[in-house]
Amino acid sequence: QTNKRLHFKFYDQNNTRYEVPMDMHGPETAASPDYEVTIPESGLFSISVTRKDTGTVIWDSSLGGFTFADQFLQISTKLPSRYVYGFGEHEHATFHHDMAWRTWGMLTRDESPGPAVEEKNADDETYYVERNNYGAHPFYMAMEEDGNAHGVLLLNSDPQDVTFQPKPALTYRTIGGVLDFYMFLGPSPEEVVQQY
Numbered sequence: 678q679t680n681k682r683l684h685f686k687f688y689d690q691n692n693t694r695y696e697v698p699m700d701m702h703g704p705e706t707a708a709s710p711d712y713e714v715t716i717p718e719s720g721l722f723s724i725s726v727t728r729k730d731t732g733t734v735i736w737d738s739s740l741g742g743f744t745f746a747d748q749f750l751q752i753s754t755k756l757p758s759r760y761v762y763g764f765g766e767h768e769h770a771t772f773h774h775d776m777a778w779r780t781w782g783m784l785t786r787d788e789s790p791g792p793a794v795e796e797k798n799a800d801d802e803t804y805y806v807e808r809n810n811y812g813a814h815p816f817y818m819a820m821e822e823d824g825n826a827h828g829v830l831l832l833n834s835d836p837q838d839v840t841f842q843p844k845p846a847l848t849y850r851t852i853g854g855v856l857d858f859y860m861f862l863g864p865s866p867e868e869v870v871q872q873y
Contacts, residue, residue, distance in 0.1 A: 679703045680710050681863070681872055683726060687745055687752070687856040695854050697832050711862045726860060728825065733757050735819070735827045736860065740846055750856055753848040756819055761847070763817035763828075764839055776841045783813040784836040815839065815849070818869050825864040828873055832857040 678684050682703065688694060712735075715725045723739035737755040744751040761774045764781050793805040815831040817839075831837075837851035849856070861872035 678705070678707045678710070680707045681861065683710070683712055683714065683860040683862070685724065685858050689745070695835070696857065697834050699832065701859060712860070728827070728862065731823055731825060733821050733823065733825065735821070736829070742848060745856070748852050749850070750854070751848060751850045752856055753846055756845040756847060757821045758819060759845045760820035761817055761841065761845070764815065774841050776843050776845045778840065778842060780838050780840040782836070782838040783815060785813045816873060818866060820866070826866040826869050827863055828861040828869040830859040830873060832859060
């Protein structure tokens, strides 16, 4: 965590799950964070993140739908505006996302660059397959109504999808790993990208 980056993770403390082996360097605790985190003491679990200087709630999972099971993880969040960009790796008519119940899947396999791999078919004939040098980055940037921007990265490499909802809101679903989130508070779009 830093003053402009919040890290929070949902994981199973009793069972080891795969986590993307990447470390984001920074101090353990932010000295003067630009955000405030709220978790209710009773009722259904939720987490909200508020930008301190404007009071804009940039993450609010009180919509419900939080599930953390063996092969199904899901969390939903309200968004501060309808201006959401990111989750590439798809053909989009515009950079701005359609918030009308649109779901985008993300499933990739990434390998180290190298020569084609030799494989054999059912008739024992040899053929060569190019390596898949590709990965997904489940990252979005949202423009808030007051002109500030923030970004959110879900650090998870399992097959997953994200559904945009008219509220505006979005729901993440994945079939494994952990829900490992990084929030970048910008506040300009350029600063969000630099922090990411």
